[in-house]
Amino acid sequence: MAGRSPHRLYHRHLLHLLRSITRNPNPNPNVSSSLLSLRYLSNTPPPTQPGSGGGAYFPPPTLPLHPPTFRSSLNEAEVAKFAAIADTWWDFEGPFKPLHAMNPTRVSFIRSTVCRHFRKDPNCARPFEGLKIIDVGCGGGILSEPLARMGATVTGIDAVEKNIKIAQIHADLDPLTSSIDYSCTTAEQLVTENKKFDVVIASEVIEHVADPSEFCKSLASLTVPSGATVISTINRSVRSYAAAIVAAEYLLSWLPKGTHEWSKFLTPEELVMILQRASISVQEMAGMVYNPLTGEWSLSDDTSINFIALGTKEDKGELTDVPQ
Ligand SMILES: C[S@@+](CC[C@H](N)C(=O)[O-])C[C@H]1O[C@@H](n2cnc3c(N)ncnc32)[C@H](O)[C@@H]1O
Ligand SMILES: [Mg+2]
Numbered sequence: 001m002a003g004r005s006p007h008r009l010y011h012r013h014l015l016h017l018l019r020s021i022t023r024n025p026n027p028n029p030n031v032s033s034s035l036l037s038l039r040y041l042s043n044t045p046p047p048t049q050p051g052s053g054g055g056a057y058f059p060p061p062t063l064p065l066h067p068p069t070f071r072s073s074l075n076e077a078e079v080a081k082f083a084a085i086a087d088t089w090w091d092f093e094g095p096f097k098p099l100h101a102m103n104p105t106r107v108s109f110i111r112s113t114v115c116r117h118f119r120k121d122p123n124c125a126r127p128f129e130g131l132k133i134i135d136v137g138c139g140g141g142i143l144s145e146p147l148a149r150m151g152a153t154v155t156g157i158d159a160v161e162k163n164i165k166i167a168q169i170h171a172d173l174d175p176l177t178s179s180i181d182y183s184c185t186t187a188e189q190l191v192t193e194n195k196k197f198d199v200v201i202a203s204e205v206i207e208h209v210a211d212p213s214e215f216c217k218s219l220a221s222l223t224v225p226s227g228a229t230v231i232s233t234i235n236r237s238v239r240s241y242a243a244a245i246v247a248a249e250y251l252l253s254w255l256p257k258g259t260h261e262w263s264k265f266l267t268p269e270e271l272v273m274i275l276q277r278a279s280i281s282v283q284e285m286a287g288m289v290y291n292p293l294t295g296e297w298s299l300s301d302d303t304s305i306n307f308i309a310l311g312t313k314e315d316k317g318e319l320t321d322v323p324q
Contacts, residue, residue: 070188073215078208079159081259082139086162089140090170095255098248098290099142099204105288105297106203106232106308107146113284113310114199117228126151134197134222136187137205141167145177147201155197156182157190187218197222201230203308206271207264213274220278225315229280232288232308236265239304243290268303280311 088094115122118131129151135144138156140163148154148171158164164184171177187202200223202215209215216231223229234244241262248254266274272282287303290296297306 070191070218071211071214073186073188073209074159075210083160083162086160086166089166098254102297103142105299109286109299109308110230114228128152131198133199136202138167139163141171143203144180148177148180154180156180157185159186187222191218191221195222196224198224199228203232206231206233212266216274216278220280220313223313225313227313229311234265234306235304236267237304240265243305268307275311279314282309282311285309
């Protein structure tokens with residue numbers, strides 16, 4: 001890693017996989033094993049008009065053959081888990097302690113990759129000035145707030161009304177975050193309202209939704225052509241079972257027991273595939289690694305437990321309107 005920041009690493013063979021997926025809907029599973037070597041690729045095409053939120057984009061006109069349908073992403077049991085602990089969002093020692101601890105690391109990935117994609121200076125005080133960003137499943141606003149401080153026009157949505165109330169109260173404490181537009185709704189609902197954003201983020205949410213593929217279709221629909229979609233989640237691996245479930249829920253009691261269902265986790269390869277099918281092409285990916293000795297998180301090429309990815313939306317109309 002010397003001389004290179006880990007989050008600039010990228011799955012070198014990702015493009016091979018993506019091409020094979022495009023050609024063959026059932027890619028050879030052997031191809032995905034090559035994804036474990038990471039390298040940063042710098043061939044992300046620049047967007048045309050960042051900050052326009054869709055208004056200044058003129059994708060080629062496409063006539064949907066039938067109206068797009070987006071099934072509800074809500075898993076009632078999952079949503080109930082978050083409603084039950086909504087009071088604790090800003091308790092730094094409470095159940096959301098891992099999200100607070102992870103926050104600087106994911107913000108660092110988002111800052112550098114989004115700036116690279118939109119050709120913005122990551123070192124200036126407000127690098128996201130002019131960008132419309134939505135934080136889907138924002139919870140109490142742990143991630144929405146730094147995005148607003150970096151200058152973005154932020155919308156935060158969550159399925160739990162109580163989360164949104166807490167997020168709003170907390171954001172109102174600081175003039176830099178009080179402009180965040182919070183509402184209790186879902187991605188698929190905003191799709192029906194034809195809302196568009198330069199950057200669509202769903203951090204630590206996809207493992208809690210009813211259908212990850214449908215959810216990604218909604219995220220893609222909310223993203224302007226050439227915009228960016230960012231997802232962070234937990235890998236479905238032996239190590240994640242040991243760390244995210246046995247250790248975090250049972251040994252250390254960081255999270256309430258039953259917070260996560262291991263079988264609902266996605267591997268990086270699966271996430272790349274379902275995003276590709278939603279016309280989002282993953283450009284950058286990094287692992288997020290917890291160091292139990294320092295209590296800190298850092299970006300890494302180790303995606304075996306937590307990982308985060310940025311993809312870009314194809315600039316050729318709404319593929320999700322086309323029947324499969
Ligand atoms: C683990 S928390 C992550 C919160 C926030 N993204 C963060 O990382 O700080 C998952 C959040 O997703 C919300 N959620 C779950 N399913 C959802 C859905 N289908 N649509 C919108 N929000 C959802 C939950 O209410 C909860 O606030
Ligand atoms: Mg989670």
